[in-house]
Each structure stands twice: as structure tokens, then as C-alpha cells.
Amino acid sequence: MxxxxxxxxxxxxxxxxxxxxxxxxxxxxxxxxGTERLERLAAQLHAAAGVHAEVLTADLADRADVERVAERLRSDEHPVGLLVNNAGLGLRKRFLEGELEDEERSLELMVRTVMVLSHAAAESMTRRGRGAILNVSSVAALLASGTYSAHKAWVRTFTESLAVELRDTGVTATVLQPGFVHTEFHDRAGIDMTALPEIAWLNADAVVAAALADVRRGVVISTPSLRYQAAAGVARLLPRSAVRALGSYRARLAAASADGSESDHGFTD
Structure with missing residues (x-):
């Protein structure tokens, strides 16, 4: 890599x-x-693992910043052999209740940026004949639960299509679709997830280890844990009316958790 x-x-x-x-x-x-958090992390990684950690501060919902990151991917100096498109955000309000500006920012970050960076990486990697792209989607892609589901469904379909196009180039594309993971994501979005049973949660270290193992094997769709593989299988077989009902329930749960909170969204960066 x-x-x-x-x-x-x-x-x-x-x-x-x-x-x-x-x-x-x-x-x-x-x-x-966040430059400060990135520089602190870079220093920790260098001290602990002895690797070079480069900091690139960018707001990936800003097109000029995205282009700077894309240029780094196109560079032949210390070329990037693996791109992990992970940045995302969660909006807490329903589509008609929130600000359209927030929805547009979400679309930029989780759809357009994934497309632009994947294109830059694939262009550079195919020229060298090796590399891998890992785009983070979600099992929510299989549901009908607001624009988050729509964005993640796009990431899944796009990555599958990219994998087909990259066949026999030496470059692979993998889409990761985790379920609920113990991270800062929901806390930073101000979403109360205490009603969700512990069995529904995955640990971040296990999810990432499984994803990287799948990248090494050239797997196109990576779904960590047997329970979420089973859930994804069931979701694909359900009639769409049932999928919409599940999405409606999930949306009501999220809306209920939003009551009394000031935060509207949370970034994963």
C-alpha cells in the first residue's frame, strides 16, 4: 500500500x-x-510507529479544499497507495425541518467529495498499476432513512461500479458498510442512542481490521460482523414497503432524540 x-x-x-x-x-x-488535532495525531503516530505522518487540513465540503486534496492524490511524490474516503456527517433533522444549506453541505461531503477523490486516486493508481480505494458507506444504504441513507446508497453503488471499471488494472475498490459503531459520531451529532441494545454495536478496531483485511483480498463489499451481514441480507430481501417502514421508525427515533438539543449535525473529522 x-x-x-x-x-x-x-x-x-x-x-x-x-x-x-x-x-x-x-x-x-x-x-x-482541525489542524491542531491532526498535528497532535501525527506526532503520536510518528512517536509510536516511526512512520511519516503528513497533515493536510481541509474542509471537504468546500470545493477548493477538495481540489487541494485531489492534487495530493495525483502527485507522484510519495504516491498514495490507499485512499480511505471516510469523512462524513449526520444531520439530526428531517429533510423538510432542517436547513437546505446543511443538506447541500452533506451532499457535497458524502457524495461529490467521494467522487472527486476517488477519480483522482484511481487516475493516479491505474497509471502506476497498483493501489486501493476504500469508500465508507453504511448499512443505512439499504434503508429509506433520510438523505443520509440516500448518500450512503450512492457511495455503495458508485464503488461497486468503480470496482467493475478497475478490473484488471491492479487497482481495487471496496465499499465498507458497517452498522452502529462505538465512535464519537453520534455524540458529536447530539444523537441519543442509549435506547439501542448493546448487541447492535460494533467496536471500531474490529470494523477497521475487517475492512483492511477485505481491501487486501480485493473484496468489493465489506460488511463487518456476521450479524450485520445477516441484517444486510434480510434488508435486501424485504419488500420495499417494509424497508420504508423501518426507515420511518428510525427517523422518528432520531427526531425524538433531537428534542431539547442545540446541535444540528456532527462531522466525523
Whole structure:
């Protein structure tokens, strides 16, 4: 893999990707909005693993910043051999209750940015004849639960299509669709998940380890844990009316948890 780039690297799954890749002796390019957190993480990774950790501060909902990151992916100096498109956000309000500006920012971050960075990485990697792209989706992609589900469904279908196009190039594309993971994501979004049973939760280290193992094997769809593999299988077989009912219940749960809170969204970077 050589050098790995991780977006949303300062928290959540991105932070775990950074640590696991660094301890496996891969140099890393850390991308997120917060320079201070990134520089602290870079110093920790270098001290603990002896790798080079490059900091690239960027707001991935800003097109100019996205282009700077894309240029780094196109560079032949310390070329990136693995791109982890992980940055994302969770909006707490229903589509018609929230600000359209927030929805547009979410779309930029979780759809357009994934497309732009995947294109830049694939272009550079195919020229060299090796590399891997890992795009983080969600089992929510199989549901009808707001624009988050829609964005993650796009990521899944896009990555599958990209994998087909990259066949026989030496470059692979994998989409990760985890379930609920113990990270900062829900806390930073202000979403109360205490009603969810512990069995529904996965640990970030196990999710990331499974994802990286699947990348090494060239797996296209990575779903960590047998229970979420089973849940994904059931969701694909359910009639769409049942899927919509599940999405409606999930939306009501999220809306109920939003009462009395001031925070509207949470970034994974």
C-alpha cells in the first residue's frame, strides 16, 4: 500500500484507520478540518510507529479544499497507495425541518467529495498499476432513512461500479458498510442512542481490521460482523414497503432524540 490517505482522520473510524495503518508501518496522509488535532495525531503516530505522518487540513465540503486534496492524490511524490474516503456527517433533522444549506453541505461531503477523490486516486493508481480505494458507506444504504441513507446508497453503488471499471488494472475498490459503531459520531451529532441494545454495536478496531483485511483480498463489499451481514441480507430481501417502514421508525427515533438539543449535525473529522 505504501502511503495511505485517510479523510476524517481525527476522530471515529478515521482515527482508528490512521492508527492501524501506521502501526502496520504505512506512512499516512491525515485529512480533516482541525489542524491542531491532526498535528497532535501525527506526532503520536510518528512517536509510536516511526512512520511519516503528513497533515493536510481541509474542509471537504468546500470545493477548493477538495481540489487541494485531489492534487495530493495525483502527485507522484510519495504516491498514495490507499485512499480511505471516510469523512462524513449526520444531520439530526428531517429533510423538510432542517436547513437546505446543511443538506447541500452533506451532499457535497458524502457524495461529490467521494467522487472527486476517488477519480483522482484511481487516475493516479491505474497509471502506476497498483493501489486501493476504500469508500465508507453504511448499512443505512439499504434503508429509506433520510438523505443520509440516500448518500450512503450512492457511495455503495458508485464503488461497486468503480470496482467493475478497475478490473484488471491492479487497482481495487471496496465499499465498507458497517452498522452502529462505538465512535464519537453520534455524540458529536447530539444523537441519543442509549435506547439501542448493546448487541447492535460494533467496536471500531474490529470494523477497521475487517475492512483492511477485505481491501487486501480485493473484496468489493465489506460488511463487518456476521450479524450485520445477516441484517444486510434480510434488508435486501424485504419488500420495499417494509424497508420504508423501518426507515420511518428510525427517523422518528432520531427526531425524538433531537428534542431539547442545540446541535444540528456532527462531522466525523
Amino acid at each position: 505504501g502511503t495511505a490517505m485517510i479523510t476524517g482522520a481525527s476522530a471515529g473510524l478515521g482515527l482508528e484507520f490512521a492508527w492501524q495503518l501506521a502501526t502496520a508501518k504505512h506512512d499516512v496522509v491525515l485529512v480533516a478540518r
